[in-house]
Structures are given as C-alpha cells and as structure tokens.
Amino acid sequence: MESTNRGEYVERRASERLRAQVVMYRGHRTAGRGPVRLTLPSATVTLILGWGDPLQLFHEARSAPESRATWHAMLAGLRTSSVKGGYPGVAEAVEVEFTPLGAYMCLGLPLHHLANDHVHPDEVLGTGWSARLTEQLIATPDWEGRWAVIENALARRMVDAPPPSPVVAEAWSQLRACHGQLSAKDLAATTGRGSRRLQVLFREQIGLPPQSVSRILRFQRALTLPPEACRSLADRATLCGYYDQAHMNRDFRDLVGLTPAQLCVLAESAVSRGNAPIDGRLANVFCH
Structure with a gap:
C-alpha cells in the first residue's frame, strides 16, 4: 500500500x-x-x-x-x-x-x-x-x-456462468506459460483445432485473436523480466522472443509510444513504490 x-x-x-x-x-x-x-x-x-x-x-x-x-x-x-x-x-x-x-x-x-x-x-x-x-x-x-x-x-x-471452452482454456494456458512465444500454427497443432476456429474462439472468449494476445504477453515478459536476468536490451529481446532489439523497440513504441529503456525506468519506479508485477503482468505505471 x-x-x-x-x-x-x-x-x-x-x-x-x-x-x-x-x-x-x-x-x-x-x-x-x-x-x-x-x-x-x-x-x-x-x-x-x-x-x-x-x-x-x-x-x-x-x-x-x-x-x-x-x-x-x-x-x-x-x-x-x-x-x-x-x-x-x-x-x-x-x-x-x-x-x-x-x-x-x-x-x-x-x-x-x-x-x-x-x-x-x-x-x-x-x-x-x-x-x-x-x-x-x-x-x-x-x-x-x-x-x-x-x-x-x-x-x-x-455461480451459474457457463465455463469457457476447454480448447480456449488450454490455448490460453499454453500462451501464458510460454509468454506468447508460440506461433499460431503451433498453437493450432497443440490444441488440435484449426487456426480459423481458434481465431473465432479467441475473439469470443478472450477478446483478441491469438496473434495479438501473444504480442501482449511477449511485451509484458520483456517489461517484467528482472534486470539481473539479462545483460542488455539485446539480451532482453532475445530472451522474450523478438527477432532482435530493433523488433522489440518497434513493438514497444507501437504498443505504448515509449522505448523499452524509457518504459523499464517507469516500471522500476512502479516496483519501488510497491506496484510489483503479479503473475508476470504490470498493468500500469505512473508517468509523473
């Protein structure tokens, strides 16, 4: 608090x-x-x-x-x-x-x-x-x-809410476990459902298609990975499934309008104020 x-x-x-x-x-x-x-x-x-x-x-x-x-x-x-x-x-x-x-x-x-x-x-x-x-x-x-x-x-x-599709629950669990580092093709193969069917189920029960969900999870992994786990931003990009540091930079700017270095400073400040990531998620930071 x-x-x-x-x-x-x-x-x-x-x-x-x-x-x-x-x-x-x-x-x-x-x-x-x-x-x-x-x-x-x-x-x-x-x-x-x-x-x-x-x-x-x-x-x-x-x-x-x-x-x-x-x-x-x-x-x-x-x-x-x-x-x-x-x-x-x-x-x-x-x-x-x-x-x-x-x-x-x-x-x-x-x-x-x-x-x-x-x-x-x-x-x-x-x-x-x-x-x-x-x-x-x-x-x-x-x-x-x-x-x-x-x-x-x-x-x-x-109490009486219908449970989500077991297929979506399995796919969501797999994406969360690998921090989004699973292609749509591999996700379809592991769940035994076609990519198109997964797209429909994800839009209904998650809100976004698997590719977008994977992108968010990968971004969150890059943001919350402890500093001691990587020696540089290039290491961070590799560990989190980006092609290279330039790819991570583009994704961060597209998602939040900041570079990884800028956002990581805000994330570290949030953690120091007690707003630590929960389940690998950091939902917000304070700008000023």
Whole structure:
C-alpha cells in the first residue's frame, strides 16, 4: 500500500475462490490531482467503480487530436495500445482486473465487444448494477471490507456462468506459460483445432485473436523480466522472443509510444513504490 498526503493506492490479490477468474483488486483514494497513470496492454479486463471526481482518460491516437472521456464506472477490454488517465480531484475507486476467461464467465458476452474499448458496466451487467454496488462500497470504510463486497458480488454472478471452452482454456494456458512465444500454427497443432476456429474462439472468449494476445504477453515478459536476468536490451529481446532489439523497440513504441529503456525506468519506479508485477503482468505505471 502506498499512502501520501495526496492520497492512497492499494493492491490485493484475489482470494482462492476467485483466483482463476480475478488477477487482483486495486483501491484509490485521492485528496487532490494525482499523478497521471499509464495503463499498459496486459491481457486483462478491467472493471472500475468510483465516486467523487470521475476518472479522466486521455486517448492518444496518432492520427487524431488527443481526446478525453470521464468515467465514474467503466469496463475496459483487452487493448493493443496504452491509455493515460488520472483523477483531477477528490475521489475514491475500486478496480477489478479479470483474467480474460474470468471476464467471459462474469460478464456473459463475447469479449470482442470490449476489445480496445471502454463501456459503462450497466451496458453489460444491467441498469443500476454499478450504482447498487458502488453504494455498498461507499458504506464500507476499509479496503478489506470493500474487497469482500466486490468478491461476493462477482462470485454471485459466476455461480451459474457457463465455463469457457476447454480448447480456449488450454490455448490460453499454453500462451501464458510460454509468454506468447508460440506461433499460431503451433498453437493450432497443440490444441488440435484449426487456426480459423481458434481465431473465432479467441475473439469470443478472450477478446483478441491469438496473434495479438501473444504480442501482449511477449511485451509484458520483456517489461517484467528482472534486470539481473539479462545483460542488455539485446539480451532482453532475445530472451522474450523478438527477432532482435530493433523488433522489440518497434513493438514497444507501437504498443505504448515509449522505448523499452524509457518504459523499464517507469516500471522500476512502479516496483519501488510497491506496484510489483503479479503473475508476470504490470498493468500500469505512473508517468509523473
């Protein structure tokens, strides 16, 4: 937990009963304008429920002027680009980071509808769902109690949820285990399904095709690989499945608009503040 005179930032792993569906929870409490947070491609689906001043997102499209959207409650699917955001004033919020298959079970819709997009949770979970749960969170003053409130709500939604396809579960597990270093052809061979069928299943139950998911996992591996594991950026590129350092540089710039060296500095700063990677993922860093 990080606590300053500007606010508080808390992270917690999901309990055992939801560990397969939920990566972690986050809590924010800001007393004024906080630092800008850069949310990274991380192969997770995010739910945010907040009160007070809304979250402001800054979308940095290369071909269009920067635009901003404000959200008290938000669902965000898997992304192949980064997003900057922050709270302009006094605010509190709870975030849930789902695994893709956990989100598929909890939300009950094809996840390609959320890919590279943000929607209000009520569009998926029903009118009033986010307001009712937010009221319970406001009435619960401590973070541990809030985690219990959110876990109980998610667990109720998953009681009768159909499980994901065993084929997708196996393919997802294999990609996670090798940090995306498995070609679409080899993935199809190991699962016994054709590439086209896997494309359809991944778009429905993960949100993005296997090639895009592999790219995100490879990026996350390069970002979170401990410094002592490689002597140079060239070593890092080789260990993480890139053709060479130039390939890794291009991928980082395309995904987040920064070089590997620049982003690794921000990642090291995040770790020093207690925002360590969980399950090989670093979902966000603070820009300033």
